[in-house]
Amino acid sequence: MVVCVGIIDDHRAMLLGTTAIVNGHPGMHVVAVGKTVAELVAFRQRMDVILLGLTLSDGSTPAQNIAALSWTGARVLAYAADEQIGLIREAARAGAVGMVKKSDEAPQLVATLRAAARGQLAAGADWVRVGKGEASAARVNLSTRESEVLALYAAGETAERVAQALFVSRETVLDHIRRIRVKYAAVGRPALTKVDLFRRAVEDGFVQQDS
Numbered sequence: 001m002v003v004c005v006g007i008i009d010d011h012r013a014m015l016l017g018t019t020a021i022v023n024g025h026p027g028m029h030v031v032a033v034g035k036t037v038a039e040l041v042a043f044r045q046r047m048d049v050i051l052l053g054l055t056l057s058d059g060s061t062p063a064q065n066i067a068a069l070s071w072t073g074a075r076v077l078a079y080a081a082d083e084q085i086g087l088i089r090e091a092a093r094a095g096a097v098g099m100v101k102k103s104d105e106a107p108q109l110v111a112t113l114r115a116a117a118r119g120q121l122a123a124g125a126d127w128v129r130v131g132k133g134e135a136s137a138a139r140v141n142l143s144t145r146e147s148e149v150l151a152l153y154a155a156g157e158t159a160e161r162v163a164q165a166l167f168v169s170r171e172t173v174l175d176h177i178r179r180i181r182v183k184y185a186a187v188g189r190p191a192l193t194k195v196d197l198f199r200r201a202v203e204d205g206f207v208q209q210d211s
Contacts, residue, residue, distance in 0.1 A: 003028045003117040004046055006072075008065070009053035009079060010035040014102065018051065018079075021106045028113065036060070037068045047074040048117045051100060054080050054087040055208050062091040070095070075116045086139055086204035139204055140183040147206060149176040154194070154201035 005022050007030060009015050019030045031047060034040035036058045040050070050069060054062050066076050078091040078099040088099060100112050142150065145166075152162045153173070163170045177197075184191045184200055191197045201207040 001027070003113060004031045004048045005029065005113060006032045006034075006040050006043075006045070006047040006050040006074065007079070008034050008037060008040050008050065008056070010055075010057045011053075014053075018109070021109060022113065024106075025110050028110065037065050041069075041072065047072055049113050050074045050076050051079040051113075052076050052091070052096070054078060054084050054091060055205070061205070062087055062096070063094040066091065066094040066096060075119070077112065077116055084203065084205075089139070090205070140180075140187055140189070140200075142180065142183065146176050146180050146183075149173055150180055150197065150201050151206045153177060154198045155207050 005028060007015055007018055007022075009018070015033050015035075019033060022028050022030050031045040032040050032043035034042070036056055037060070050072070052062065052065055052069070056065070062078065069076055075097045076091075076095065078088055078096045079102065080088050080091075080099055081102050091099075097116055098112060100109055104112075148166060149162055152165060153159065157165070159170050159173045159177070163173045166173070180197070181191050189200060189203075191200045198207065
């Protein structure tokens with residue numbers, strides 16, 4: 001039986017490269033690709049497994065996309081970069097059956113796809129660790145304003161520019177940053193420097209890291 005694969009990712013090079021790898025293995029064929037869920041399902045193909053990129057240009061979340069794919073009956077694998085811990089955890093909670101890292105070698109990619117198609121748990125040690133919710137993947141509970149401050153400040157803005165963008169004082173912004181750091185430290189994910197805050201923001205989906 002041929003394993004029919006769908007791939008969703010908004011990086012063209014990644015789509016082309018992954019498609020070539022999958023189609024180069026007997027018994028496997030990529031039947032549809034897309035930069036979004038809508039583009040993928042427009043092909044109206046039966047799919048056994050779908051590789052789902054976790055940060056797409058349409059702003060959708062892993063949970064939204066997995067829900068939107070549920071009617072296809074395909075098993076969804078998170079197609080993740082190493083630093084996307086928060087998004088990987090969201091995908092696991094939403095029903096993804098496993099994970100393929102974008103840094104995985106071709107044999108690992110193919111083996112994970114085959115396992116998922118057979119209905120087996122396509123889960124390596126990293127996936128199991130995230131699923132168990134280790135402290136390193138624990139998400140902080142930020143307020144709406146704290147999330148806005150983190151997204152801007154971690155992306156490279158100064159406290160002054162964040163204050164201007166949100167129409168608050170610089171001191172208010174700095175107070176928010178202090179509280180954000182306290183919250184991350186409380187769940188075992190300290191963010192003492194601005195670089196640390198950037199990493200936490202990427203992990204939790206507040207900021208997208210350029211590929």
